[in-house]
Amino acid sequence: MTILRGSVLVVSALAKSFGGVQAVREASFAVEAGQLVAMIGPNGAGKTTCFNMVNGQLRPDSGSVRIGGVEVVGRAPRQIWRLGVGRTFQITATFASMTVRENVQMALLSYHHRLASWWLRAAHLYREEAHALLARVGMADQAERPCSVLAYGDLKRVELAMALANAPQLLLMDEPTAGMAPAERIELMALTADIVRERRIAALFTEHDMDVVFAHADRIVVLNRGSVIAEGVPDEVRANAQVRQVYLGSRH
Amino acid sequence: MSSLVIQFLNGLAGASTLFLVAVGLSLIFGVTRIVNFAHGSFYMLGIYVAYSIISRAGAGGGLGPAGFWGGILVAAMVVGALGALIEILLLRRIYHAPEMFQLLATFGIVLVIKDYVLWAWGPEDLLGPRAPGLGGSVEILGRPFPEYDLALVFIGPLVLGLLWLLLNRTRWGTLVRAATQDREMAGALGVNQKWLFTAVFALGSALAGLGGALQIPREPAQLFLDMGVIADAFVVVVVGGMGSIPGAALAAFIIGEIKAYCVGIGQVGFLGYSVSLSKLTLVAEFIVMAIVLVMRPWGLLGRQQGAQRIAAGARERPAAGRAMQIAVLAVAGALAVMPFVAQPYTIVLLIDILVYALFAASLQFLMGPAGLVSFGHAAYFGLGAYGAALLVKKAGLPMEFALAGGPLAAALGAVVFGWFCVRLSGVYLAMLTLAFAQIAWSIVYQWDQFTGGSNGLVGVWPAPWLASKTAFYYLAFTLCGCGIWLLRRIVYSPYGCALRAGRDSPLRCDAIGIDLARLQWAAFVLVGTFAGLAGAIYAFSKGSISPETLGIPLSVDALVMVLLGGIHTASGPVVGAAVLTWLQDTVVRNTDYWRALLGAIIIALVLVFPQGIAGFARRRWARSEAA
Amino acid sequence: MPPMLSAKRLNAYYGQAHILFDVALEAAAGEVVVLLGRNGAGKSTTLKALIGLVPPSAGEVVFCGERIDRLQPFQIARRGLGYVPEDRRIFTDLTVLENIEVGRQPARQGVPSWTLEKLYKLFPNLAETGDRPAAQMSGGEQQMLAIARTLMGNPACILLDEPSEGLAPVIVDQMAAAVLEMKSEGLSVLLSEQNLHFAAAVADRAYIIEKGRVRFNGTMAELDADDAVRSAHLAV
Structure with missing residues (x-):
């Protein structure tokens, strides 16, 4: 595998064990700017563990994670976010008591270091920026609706807009299409792919829906029992006998 | 050496008692998710009922050991039956209400039971008989040790063992553990959770009753046992991990032993100072709790609780409509002209209401927008009151400086307490705030030379220009009004929004770079300052203060005000403070049993207005506008 | 013969939000029926309304000749309607065997009754896991345990909410085989799905739900033939 010097995310020899069980062993891969990379594998293969080590929620036992050339192992998720990392979650996490616009404004306020203000009205700050982001993900017409009443697919779009608020160089998406209907999945991933390419963002996502993976990923990393067993463009991965045996089965 | 052994045994006896008190609370919380404030009251009832039974039929009546032990078991069963009755009549109706309202309802029960005990047994302490056959002491390593305490050392583990068998070796126990984790799913699998809950509540209450009844030979039945015991029980349950029975046993053991050694060692020299460890016993358990919770936020053997329902449906709205603004101005205008029209007594009452409104508003800021529940908010009120009073009395500063x-x-x-508290969430956070308030209370209560101890401080009068009630009223009106307005303004600032964001989704906050713990810490300091201001005004309005300004009852009053008024409305705490203060004033003047009446009113309000009064009014308003 | 389970004019709310509008569906004895539709269409809510977790605000549900729409979940479950939720909701504090014990109910007449041996035959992965804490199981094993736990209540009809969601393709195949096995035992199965492959492999009939309303009702063959319906509501 070649790791280009210019890769935004470079993971090398990452390892983590829980109570003697090796969840991730010596995993290495890279994601370049403008590229969508899918991480797939059976349940318990170590995808989530891997993911959480990249975003800082878990500390690896050994190995290195470099984002934009900066070593992030040992940094808190908050500090990693400051380096320009946007995240979306498998189960959407938004602020239910606020409107769509306010949700995005929160991310912008944080990005612009304005959270310490006790006097100004938050609703008046970064309105236009919030609207621009919402327009980009197709949510401008729902900006004033409370997040608590949105359809699930729309919440995913709000999350995406929030993840873009800090002008990220890296986007981490945990099962971005989980819980969505097939057509919505394709739509959301097409939107994501467009944004990733136009803004030259490196994107890493985990996914169970192979239709989504094979339709949109530029490269695929396959994990099994904590190890990377295959890595490459979709056709290579699809043709890989080991991948077919442990994960894909006969259908794909 | 022998004294160490005796202290160890003393610790075990104490641990047994603590375990019996706490285990029922943990069991009930685990399954029903109800934090039962009335648990201490069940304990107290256990003592009183056992006293009546045993002094009639037991040792006094000549039935001997059978009468004594039988009496204790019957007392436990009576309390268990009462628990079942309360569960069926009251709690069943509020299982779907937010946890805080359940807590409020159980606090109503506390008040009712207290006055029932007062009515039935009178205000005097009642000393029960000794256990027949266990009245003496045995010699252990040359020192006497009470036989009854030795029996207690065995009773605790016996009950633990029986409970373990019940929960792990019976189908009923399996169902209880399943319901503890996911009661809805258990129901969908055909488990009748209604009766499961009733049975668990009855069992938990009976255990509290047993714990109380067993104390008959050791301590007199007293009216204030309920509050002391509930604090102990909360600490044990929280240290052990809520819902964990082995955890309760472990926590009881640790706390029992630490207390015993603190008493046993007594005075120690430390760097030339003499420190009385026995005085530490009052706070030892709270210090243990603070340490444990910081290191293991869900207790020794507990696990993370699901999200609290406190924020369910929460949605702060920006400046209310025109009608609301007019209403606020009208109230402010009415308050401004009060001194010209009202009786002097009304002015005094209004000052109280203003002070409590600010106090409650500061708690509401913490509980509503920030989503942090505090059971010990009186700590800041009391610190403000004592801070101001001491600056006048000891430092001789002018009143104006003291007020600041x-x-x-x-x-x-708040800087100190908040640093610990923001590491926790939910019920654990609430318990830690309670612990800190209790620590502050104990220090003030015991530090006679400096704080005046239990007598408090007197002669804390305002400056001459504020000596008239009217002048002081305007001072309170201005400061409290500005404070409440400022708190409301902050809710809609970026800072306030970030706090709400943290309440809604800590995970998302983390992912957009919000340092939630720091913001929440600042929130503690902010509301602590405003609560302290309320306390300082209170001190000068009364001219004297006592440790009660830091006590659990005042913390509970603040909670009641916020919940009465509605936790997610800015006007809520003001309405709640006005209603509760007025109610207390009126009720106290008209009956000896004011607590029971207040308790009944609280229970009725919870049943009728689960959204709080202001929340209810707002819904009505919204509905009539929509129609 | 009347259907084993039938719902008419079913309406349900989540708080203020009206989720189901006059939903009607039935399932006959020994039939596998699938509810298809987008996420948020109301599939899960339909199943929850049938088992009583989201009490229907209006409409009627008849199960084995008896009205059940005003009953509590535990009463409905005790009448032989089993429910397996989307997120499985395993009791992770309990062992595998204890989980199954929670679901146990007395045998019912005229309904397949289940023993541990039979469950282990259905899900061989569970056989050696008896005393393990359920928390240690993988996602696929948890799904199997969730179904086994409900089967232990000897239901006449079982509601499966998205049984293939989040499972690796190989496990999905296993799950389809298990559904067919339940059918061959004589059980009625009503499942919600987004995975059309899975639905096609197991179901006899399908309902398509969109925005809380039933938009299509027919056999799998009819659905397969109707490109218009599929592209309008399933967008595949």
Whole structure:
């Protein structure tokens, strides 16, 4: 595998064990700017563990994670976010008591270091920026609706807009299409792919829906029992006998 | 050596008692998710009922050991039956209400039971008989040790063992554990959770009753046992991990032993100072709790609780409509002209209401927008009051400085307490705030030379220009009004929004770079300052203060005000403070049994207005506007 | 013969939000029926309304000749309607065997009754896991345990909410085989799905739900033939 010097995310020899069980062993891969990379594998293969080590929620036992050339192992998720990392979650996490616009404004306020203000009205700050982001993900017409009443697919779009608020160089998406209907999945991933390419963002996502993976990923990393067993463009991965045996089965 | 062994045994006896008190609370919380404030009251009832039974039929009646032990078991069963009755009549109706309202309802029960005990057994302490055959002491390593305490050392583990068998070796126990984890799913699998809950509540209550009844030979039945015991039980349950029975046993053991050694060792020299460890016993358990919770936020053997329902449906709205603004101005205008029209007594009452409104508003800021529940909010009120009073009395500063210094003292307290508290969430957070308030209370209560101990401080009068009630009223009106307005303004600032964001989704906050713990810490300091201001005004309005300004009852009053008024409305705490203060004033003047009446009113309000009064009014308003 | 389970004019709310509008569906004895539709269409809510977790605000549900729409979940479960939720909701504090014990109910007449041996035959992965804490199981094993736990209540009809969601393709195949096995035992199965492959492999009939309303009702063959319906509501 070649790791280009210019890769935004470079993971090398990452390892983590829980109570003697090796969840991730010596995993290495890279994601370049403008590229969508899918991480797939059976349940318990170590995808989530891997993911959480990249975003800082878990500390690896050994190995290195470099984002934009900066070593992030040992940094808190908050500090990693400051380096320009946007995240979306498998189960959407938004602020239910606020409107769509306010949700995005929160991310912008944080990005612009304005959270310490006790006097100004938050609703008046970064309105236009919030609207621009919402327009980009197709949510401008729902900006004033409370997040608590949105359809699930729309919440995913709000999350995406929030993840873009800090002008990220890296986007981490945990099962971005989980819980969505097939057509919505394709739509959301097409939107994501467009944004990733136009803004030259490196994107890493985990996914169970192979239709989504094979339709949109530029490269695929396959994990099994904590190890990377295959890595490459979709056709290579699809043709890989080991991948077919442990994960894909006969259908794909 | 032998004294160490005796202390160890003393510790075990104490641990047994603590375990019996706490285990029922943990069991009930685990399954029903109800934090039962009335648990201490069940304990107290256990003692009183056992006293009546045993002094009639038991040792006094000549039935001997059978009468004594039988009496204790019957007392436990009576309390268990009462628990079942309360569960069926009251709690069943509020299982779907937010946890805080359940807590409020059980606090109503506390008040009712207290006055029932007062009515049935009178205000005198009642000393029960000794256990027949266990009245003496045995010699252990040359020292006497009470036989009854030795029996207690065995009773605790016996009950633990029986409970373990019940929960792990019976189908009923399996169902209880399943329901503890996911009661809805258990129901969908055909488990009748209604009766499961009733049975668990009855069992938990009976255990509290047993714990109380077993104390008959050791301590007199007293009216204030309920509050002391509930604090102990909360600490044990929280240290052990809520819902974990082995955890309760472990926590009881640790706390029992630490207390025993503190008493046993007594005075120790430390760097030339003499420190009385026995005085530490009052706070030892709270210090243990603070340490445990910081290191293991869900207790020794507990696990993370699901999200609290406190924020369910929460949605702060920006400045209310025109009608609301007019209403606020009208109230402010009415308050401004009060001194010209009202009786002097009304002015005094209004000052109280203003002070409590600010106090409650500060708690509401913490509980509503920030989503942090505090059971010990009186700590800041009391620190503000004592800070101001001490600056006048000991430092000789003018009242105006003291009025500013009081809130500062409270803020300093909040800096310390808040640093620990923001590491926790939910019920654990609430319990830690309670612990800190209790620590502050104990220090003030025991430090006679400085704080005046239980007598408090007297002669804390305002400056001459504020000596008239009217002048002081305007001072309170201005400061409290500005404070409440400022708190409301902050809710809609970026800072306030970030706090709400943290309440809604800590995970998302983390992912957009919000340092939630720091913001929440600042929230503690902020509300501590305002609560301290309320306390300082209170001190000068009364002219004297006592440790009660830091006590659990005042913390509970604040909670009641916020919940009465509605937790997610800015006007809520003001309405709640006005209603509760007026109610207390009126009720106290008209009956000896004011607590019971208040308790009944609280229970009725919870049943009728689960959204709080202001929340209810707002819904009505919204509905009539929509129609 | 009347259907084993039938719902008419079913309406349900989540708080203020009206989720189901006059939903009607039935399932006959020994039939596998699938509810298809987008996420948020109301599939899960339909199943929850049938088992009583989201009490229907209006409409009627008849199960084995008896009205059940005003009953509590535990009463409905005790009448032989089993429910397996989307997120499985395993009791992770309990062992595998204890989980199954929670679901146990007395045998019912005229309904397949289940023993541990039979469950282990259905899900061989569970056989050796008896005393393990359920928390240690993988996602696929948890799904199997969730179904086994409900089967232990000897239901006449079982509601499966998205049984293939989040499972690796190989496990999905296993799950389809298990559904067919339940059918061959004589059980009625009503499942919600987004995975059309899975639905096609197991179901006899399908309902398509969109925005809380039933938009299509027919056999799998009819659905397969109707490109218009599929592209309008399933967008595949």
